[in-house]
Amino acid sequence: MNIYADRANYYDLLFQYICTDYHDEVVKSLFPIIRDFNNIVEIGVGTGLIAERVLKLKPNCNFTGIDISKQMLDLAKKRLGNKIKLVESIQK
Ligand SMILES: C[S@@+](CC[C@H](N)C(=O)[O-])C[C@H]1O[C@@H](n2cnc3c(N)ncnc32)[C@H](O)[C@@H]1O
Secondary structure, eight states: OOTTTTTHHHHHHHHHHTSTTHHHHHHHHHHHHHTTOSEEEEETOTTSHHHHHHHHHOTTSEEEEEESOHHHHHHHHHHHGGGSEEEEOOOO
C-alpha cells in the first residue's frame, strides 16, 4: 500500500507553505552532483517540488520523474506541465 495515495494534497501543501526550506536545502546539496548532467531521473518524484527547483537551475535538462502514486504525479503534472516526463511505476 502506498501511504502517499490519499495524502498527496496534504504533502504538497505542507511542503509548499510550512516546511518551505526543505526542498531548497535538498537541491542545494544535490546540485554539485547533478550540475554536469543533462539527463536526470528522480525516483519518487512526488509532486515535483525538487524537479521544479532543479529546472529553475537547469532549464534545458531532460528530467524524468517516476512515482508509484498517481495522485502525487497528478500534482506534479499540474505543477510542471510538459517541462518534465512523468512515469507511473507499478508496485508489486
Ligand atoms: C517523501 S515523498 C518525496 C517526494 C519528492 N521526492 C520530494 O522530495 O518532494 C516520497 C515519494 O516516493 C514515492 N515512492 C515510494 N516508493 C516508491 C517506489 N518504490 N517507486 C517509486 N516511487 C516511490 C511516493 O509515492 C512519494 O511520492
